[in-house]
Amino acid sequence: MKPIIEALKNRYAVKLFDDSKKLTVEQIEDLKAVVNLTASSLGMQPYRVVIIENQKIKEALKPHAYDQAQITTASHLFLFCAHQQIDNAYVDDYMNLISEIRHQSRESLKGYESMVSSFVNSRTKEELEVWASKQAYIGIGNLLTSAAIAGIDACPMEGFDPQAFKEVLNLDKMNLQPLALVALGYKSPEDKYAKLAKVRRSNDTMFMQF
Amino acid sequence: MKPIIEALKNRYAVKLFDDSKKLTVEQIEDLKAVVNLTASSLGMQPYRVVIIENQKIKEALKPHAYDQAQITTASHLFLFCAHQQIDNAYVDDYMNLISEIRHQSRESLKGYESMVSSFVNSRTKEELEVWASKQAYIGIGNLLTSAAIAGIDACPMEGFDPQAFKEVLNLDKMNLQPLALVALGYKSPEDKYAKLAKVRRSNDTMFMQF
Numbered sequence: 129m130k131p132i133i134e135a136l137k138n139r140y141a142v143k144l145f146d147d148s149k150k151l152t153v154e155q156i157e158d159l160k161a162v163v164n165l166t167a168s169s170l171g172m173q174p175y176r177v178v179i180i181e182n183q184k185i186k187e188a189l190k191p192h193a194y195d196q197a198q199i200t201t202a203s204h205l206f207l208f209c210a211h212q213q214i215d216n217a218y219v220d221d222y223m224n225l226i227s228e229i230r231h232q233s234r235e236s237l238k239g240y241e242s243m244v245s246s247f248v249n250s251r252t253k254e255e256l257e258v259w260a261s262k263q264a265y266i267g268i269g270n271l272l273t274s275a276a277i278a279g280i281d282a283c284p285m286e287g288f289d290p291q292a293f294k295e296v297l298n299l300d301k302m303n304l305q306p307l308a309l310v311a312l313g314y315k316s317p318e319d320k321y322a323k324l325a326k327v328r329r330s331n332d333t334m335f336m337q338f
Numbered sequence: 339m340k341p342i343i344e345a346l347k348n349r350y351a352v353k354l355f356d357d358s359k360k361l362t363v364e365q366i367e368d369l370k371a372v373v374n375l376t377a378s379s380l381g382m383q384p385y386r387v388v389i390i391e392n393q394k395i396k397e398a399l400k401p402h403a404y405d406q407a408q409i410t411t412a413s414h415l416f417l418f419c420a421h422q423q424i425d426n427a428y429v430d431d432y433m434n435l436i437s438e439i440r441h442q443s444r445e446s447l448k449g450y451e452s453m454v455s456s457f458v459n460s461r462t463k464e465e466l467e468v469w470a471s472k473q474a475y476i477g478i479g480n481l482l483t484s485a486a487i488a489g490i491d492a493c494p495m496e497g498f499d500p501q502a503f504k505e506v507l508n509l510d511k512m513n514l515q516p517l518a519l520v521a522l523g524y525k526s527p528e529d530k531y532a533k534l535a536k537v538r539r540s541n542d543t544m545f546m547q548f
Contacts, residue, residue, distance in 0.1 A: 129368040129488045136375035145464035179547045229537045237547035262475045269479020278339045327439045337389045
């Protein structure tokens with residue numbers, strides 16, 4: 129586990145990327161695989177990820193993210209969005225997917241379907257959105273760790289206007305609510321944040337052990 | 339990135355651990371390091387992790403987690419809890435920590451402090467708890483990925499009664515709200531879930547690219 133810990137010690141929230149360095153198509157495909165393989169509650173994957181490489185779109189987003197340089201200097205942005213329509217149709221679609229991938233009849237999934245449906249139907253839209261958001265953040269954790277190990281620099285960001293992002297990206301019709309983004313690329317040698325010591329609580333503060 | 343992807347493909351939510359196999363003290367210290375190094379919004383780490391190794395406590399928790407076998411057969415449980423008292427005192431404490439670790443005066447942190455304070459003070463207790471919960475889930479993502487790469491099996495779980503867990507673990511006085519737990523150890527060869535194909539959305543469903 130030591131190489132993982134070293135990678136996590138070396139990573140930091142990059143504020144200025146070297147905009148001449150781009151991630152390759154293969155790297156993006158690998159990062160997509162990493163995100164898609166992330167665990168989620170009930171296996172529901174109740175979120176989606178908008179990947180932005182287009183420079184004009186990054187420029188359009190920047191003013192809605194406090195004009196932060198990460199937005200336009202990063203190679204790619206991974207914008208994590210909660211899926212806002214988790215309902216019986218979503219469950220039905222999910223059961224079809226399980227049935228197809230595991231070669232199981234829908235009949236044999238009745239028990240699981242009833243459990244998942246009752247989970248969904250016993251929660252308000254707001255509760256489901258919080259639940260979906262939390263699952264998305266598992267994906268963010270997985271992406272940040274995987275990128276760090278692979279030597280790709282990143283900056284996770286919540287500091288932007290979700291409504292403005294929705295408008296720029298036309299997400300309204302898709303029932304997607306932007307939550308947080310991960311800017312990815314390679315840090316600029318001029319990023320002054322690179323040299324700051326990492327601030328973390330002591331283990332005694334963070335953990336209790338029984 | 340291929341070895342990471344392989345590890346993520348091989349991991350799954352273990353339902354039955356081999357209870358004769360325990361994680362070592364060194365492994366637990368490494369997993370704590372991994373969690374503590376996790377990125378969080380504003381660097382605030384607004385969550386805490388209760389680690390349970392004691393078998394009697396696991397037995398006491400089990401009925402409050404639908405009697406699931408992971409609870410008592412896992413080597414250790416990492417219970418992620420939102421910190422429920424994110425306030426000016428918390429911010430003050432955090433600024434002291436930055437000041438100490440980075441050898442910066444509190445004066446020089448005024449700008450950052452004002453930003454963090456206004457973030458905290460402009461949100462309700464409920465909003466802060468949702469925000470804290472999401473940060474905890476980045477930690478869960480990081481922990482799951484790191485464990486998978488290190489060959490440690492895990493099961494993330496939300497299916498338990500947080501109130502009952504609070505009572506068993508005496509968390510009430512500590513302002514900690516249980517969110518989710520990660521059971522860690524080594525899977526039993528009898529875990530029938532090991533052989534199930536992983537169900538994931540297609541990339542076309544999970545991602546949009548611009």
